[in-house]
Amino acid sequence: AQSVTQLDSHVSVSEGTPVLLRCNYSSSYSPSLFWYVQHPNKGLQLLLKYTSAATLVKGINGFEAEFKKSETSFHLTKPSAHMSDAAEYFCVVSENPGNTGKLIFGQGTTLQVKP
């Protein structure tokens, strides 16, 4: 069975400083991994996804993530935080095997950006 663990429930950074949100995964298969963001009272928006192509994945709004099989990690980074980045971030793995779109979510990391 697949699972994801987000190592920090809350991360606080100052505007203009780097962001690092950590995620470890567990999967017996080659995983499909995603990062989604949820702003208050909004639905989920896809930031980026990894599906066994390049290990460094670039997403929207300057975010990127690196897939490291040896460390079973898929950490999300951004060089410079903006106030608008304050939100809840979810690391997600696609259930495998099977012909299904089921997603398995981590518990989420709340990103606070201080002025």
Place this chain on the structure above:
Amino acid sequence: KAGVTQTPRYLIKTRGQQVTLSCSPISGHRSVSWYQQTPGQGLQFLFEYFSETQRNKGNFPGRFSGRQFSNSRSEMNVSTLELGDSALYLCASSYGQGVGETQYFGPGTRLLVL
């Protein structure tokens, strides 16, 4: 293309009642999945429908059910509501290609059970 739409956006019910939530997927998408989001349990998968058939189901009691229509619109129903059913219910749509496919989420329906 229009995004995933969910109706209603907010709902207040009392214990014992039943509720029906609706989800309209992105045009051309044939798969609709439902998720429950609560502060304590996070985001949990309820079920997925593809071409009017339930393709996968999460670990929820039988009070939670769903269906999909020929136009891919989906409804979920919760009968005999309990206080613990208060949550944000999100639906997601995709083409239905399975593992690794991007799911596009709607804004959710916030259900409050009193």
